[in-house]
Amino acid sequence: MTEKFWQTKSLSEMTRSEWESLCDGCAKCCLHKFIDDEDTTEETELMPTTHINEGEQMSYSNIACYLLNDKSCQCTQYDKRTKLVPDCVQLTQDNLDAIFFMPPSCTYRRLKEGRGIPSWHPLLHKGKKTAMHKAGMSVRGKIVKDSEVDIDFFEDYIVSWPLNDID
Numbered sequence: 001m002t003e004k005f006w007q008t009k010s011l012s013e014m015t016r017s018e019w020e021s022l023c024d025g026c027a028k029c030c031l032h033k034f035i036d037d038e039d040t041t042e043e044t045e046l047m048p049t050t051h052i053n054e055g056e057q058m059s060y061s062n063i064a065c066y067l068l069n070d071k072s073c074q075c076t077q078y079d080k081r082t083k084l085v086p087d088c089v090q091l092t093q094d095n096l097d098a099i100f101f102m103p104p105s106c107t108y109r110r111l112k113e114g115r116g117i118p119s120w121h122p123l124l125h126k127g128k129k130t131a132m133h134k135a136g137m138s139v140r141g142k143i144v145k146d147s148e149v150d151i152d153f154f155e156d157y158i159v160s161w162p163l164n165d166i167d
């Protein structure tokens, strides 16, 4: 069988379109995450961060960005996303350090860690997301929007399913 580009190239060697095609569209990266930090005060509690220190734990919530379409799991304002949501993390080939923000099932993270792409990935299903939704690997049917909840009560929304990964 012919080897696929993700089996022969590193993430930094891929073309732009190869890179883009790797995104499974799970939308787990559009969920709010929280880092428990010893130095956190009430004022800084909900401030965005660009790093995680050793020993700190990141928790996922089921609170998603208000721009996410909860059925298709796609951004409704993809072109304007960084303007509308300044802390929207855009993973690029020049920004691989931000990969720690991604869930374990994220294709980019899997490839960076040498785990290959999963059996449910749309690239293995003619671009269709059905297998991913069926495997429960996307956010479909599991989220609330940040425009609909009081983010101060984020602890009520902490969940572990975004950390799940299969094969």
Ligand code: SF4
Binding pocket: 022, 023, 024, 025, 026, 027, 028, 029, 030, 091, 102, 103, 105, 106, 107, 108
């Ligand atoms: S978690 Fe990774 S693979 Fe899933 S939508 Fe986000 S960038 Fe794409």
Ligand code: SF4
Binding pocket: 029, 030, 031, 065, 066, 067, 068, 069, 074, 075, 076, 077, 078, 081, 082, 085, 088, 089
């Ligand atoms: S702006 Fe779009 S891509 Fe960014 S977090 Fe929100 S829904 Fe996701």
